[in-house]
Amino acid sequence: MMVSRHKIVPVILAGGTGTRLWPLSRQSLPKQFIALVSENTLYQDTLLRVAESDVFLPPVVITGTDFRFFAKRQAAEIEIHPTVLLEPVRRDSGPALLAAAAYVRDQHGPETLVLALAADHVVSNPDAFRACVNSAAEAASKGHIVTFGIRPQGPSTAYGYIKPGTVVEGTDAALVDRFVEKPDAETAARYVADGYLWNSGNFLFPAGLMLEEGARLEPEMTAHAEAAIAKAKPDLTFLNLDSAEFSASKAISIDFAVLEHTQAAAVVAGDFGWSDIGAWDAVHDVNAQDAHGNVTHGSVSLMDSRNSYVYTDGKLVAGIGLDGISVVATDDAILVMPSERSQDVKKLVSELSSAKRNEVNEHLKMHRPWGTYQTICRGDRFHVKKIVVEPGGKLSLQKHYHRAEHWVVVRGTAEVTVDDKVFTVNENESTYLPCGSVHRLANPGRIPLELIEVQTGSYLGEDDIVRLEDVYSRQ
Structure with a gap:
């Protein structure tokens, strides 16, 4: 000590x-x-x-x-x-x-x-x-x-x-x-x-x-x-x-x-x-390597490969004959490059940002003070999410100008506010929130609340949220 x-x-x-x-x-x-x-x-x-x-x-x-x-x-x-x-x-x-x-x-x-x-x-x-x-x-x-x-x-x-x-x-x-x-x-x-x-x-x-x-x-x-x-x-x-x-x-x-x-x-x-693990080659170097110099994370299968780094947080990634290659796979983006060019990722991200690719800034699974939401499917006029609200968590009192929402509870119990009504939605039950309604979702229970949210409307951006009251002091 x-x-x-x-x-x-x-x-x-x-x-x-x-x-x-x-x-x-x-x-x-x-x-x-x-x-x-x-x-x-x-x-x-x-x-x-x-x-x-x-x-x-x-x-x-x-x-x-x-x-x-x-x-x-x-x-x-x-x-x-x-x-x-x-x-x-x-x-x-x-x-x-x-x-x-x-x-x-x-x-x-x-x-x-x-x-x-x-x-x-x-x-x-x-x-x-x-x-x-x-x-x-x-x-x-x-x-x-x-x-x-x-x-x-x-x-x-x-x-x-x-x-x-x-x-x-x-x-x-x-x-x-x-x-x-x-x-x-x-x-x-x-x-x-x-x-x-x-x-x-x-x-x-x-x-x-x-x-x-x-x-x-x-x-x-x-x-x-x-x-x-x-x-x-x-x-x-x-x-x-x-x-x-x-x-x-x-x-x-x-x-x-x-x-x-x-x-x-x-x-x-x-x-x-x-x-400082400032790039993917450095992440490879600080992790334990197998007999061939490979570092893997998640569901990975390599054949005849050496000195490579392969990361996946979901789908199986299989590689043959990799040598000094870095592969990083997430739900919505895959990076493949020679490990020696790890410093160039910053330039790549800048180009993706200029192209206004949402993958630069946001993951499919987004963290919030009350829990998480994760995109399941997205189309021109619909967006399907899985929402998890931790026990005691409470979303802001809010409204949307361009979208309506359907909530289907798959686990736990939801306390729902819609305009002047407050009611409970249990597992295998659902509710509808019309466009423009003032609403809030809360988890009064002791287990995480899980629900599927289906948004429909002419504009589905996250900036179409008017917060009227928020326990986390967000604007």
């Missing part, structure tokens, strides 16, 4: 979208909330990594409004209850980390150490990671912003690099001589030979020091981030950062805003099985 004399508050950055892991990672369910390497999601594994109560104070999570219920629910599943700060808009890691630092300073004092972690990274050796945190804490307490450098397994063009400089006296850290961006292959090989480290993008720093350096290097952005905390308002169990102040911040990473310009930057070298 790690022992530390410092107060450390983990701050988990959980607002990214993981574009390079499409089609599994999408805007509606990004990679940090998906189980890719264990039974837990990446976000849950990150929280568990810093769950030692005698070392770490309760965590702070900063994420977007769209992901707030994922953040709360998945943390509760592993019995962790973080403070969740909500970004009204995306502004990269700079404003987010400065706002989180201001929150920690106000709650615990300026000397409190902030451990800033990406929610979507993998650490295969948590004990070695915590030992590295302990080493970094000694340097951070001496007035340094400490980044975790990773000893390279070989030259890689996927990461930025750090050149260590003079050792920080009395610690295992070194001052940062220089940060460099992702290099080409020849430069990466030279960096590895010269003792450079990969930049993990995770940091440890005194809350007050980060704010002081932010105020010196990016005064306007830092002022807006601090004001966003000062004017933040509670909403349900979340804390909403002030929209006007946070939106006024420039969009910039904490690396470009502070780390690459401060004289206080230091680095601790670590070897704890780290990966």
Whole structure:
């Protein structure tokens, strides 16, 4: 067990979208909330990594409004209850980390150490990671912003690099001589030979020091981030950062805003099985491989194949003679590519987005604070969904201008509101909701409510919802 004399508050950055892991990672369910390497999601594994109560104070999570219920629910599943700060808009890691630092300073004092972690990274050796945190804490307490450098397994063009400089006296850290961006292959090989480290993008720093350096290097952005905390308002169990102040911040990473310009930057070298699993080839590398170098997930059958990654969350995927190929199959999209071109997925997603393909952003199964809905069939004037409402869940009181709905209950009991009537619909019963009616669906029972919804009408988009009342404070 790690022992530390410092107060450390983990701050988990959980607002990214993981574009390079499409089609599994999408805007509606990004990679940090998906189980890719264990039974837990990446976000849950990150929280568990810093769950030692005698070392770490309760965590702070900063994420977007769209992901707030994922953040709360998945943390509760592993019995962790973080403070969740909500970004009204995306502004990269700079404003987010400065706002989180201001929150920690106000709650615990300026000397409190902030451990800033990406929610979507993998650490295969948590004990070695915590030992590295302990080493970094000694340097951070001496007035340094400490980044975790990773000893390279070989030259890689996927990461930025750090050149260590003079050792920080009395610690295992070194001052940062220089940060460099992702290099080409020849430069990466030279960096590895010269003792450079990969930049993990995770940091440890005194809350007050980060704010002081932010105020010196990016005064306007830092002022807006601090004001966003000062004017933040509670909403349900979340804390909403002030929209006007946070939106006024420039969009910039904490690396470009502070780390690459401060004289206080230091680095601790670590070897704890780290990966940012930023692309499918990296997912292959961090998972257990069979005797032929293959990694499979789900219903997969391979013949005469090697060094390949095949993922399916439904249908059987069979392959013959695959060599260095990645295949990712979901209900509505299949990606096939040479694994060495994993970085090109971001460009592909951009092209699909320009073509306005719905598969870029949404899964067939969509998560909501009350449960899930999943598309079964869709046509020009109809849309069939399976809806699951968790016990106690309640949809918003709403109406639609362009569609009517039929609900057929297949499991559980539904409490249905239609205009001024409230009634119960049991298993094997159905009800009809005319176009324009004010309606609501709720599950008053102790088991999940499952029903089939058939929408019919001239327009079936999700934006044809007028919410009149919502217990989850959605607009």
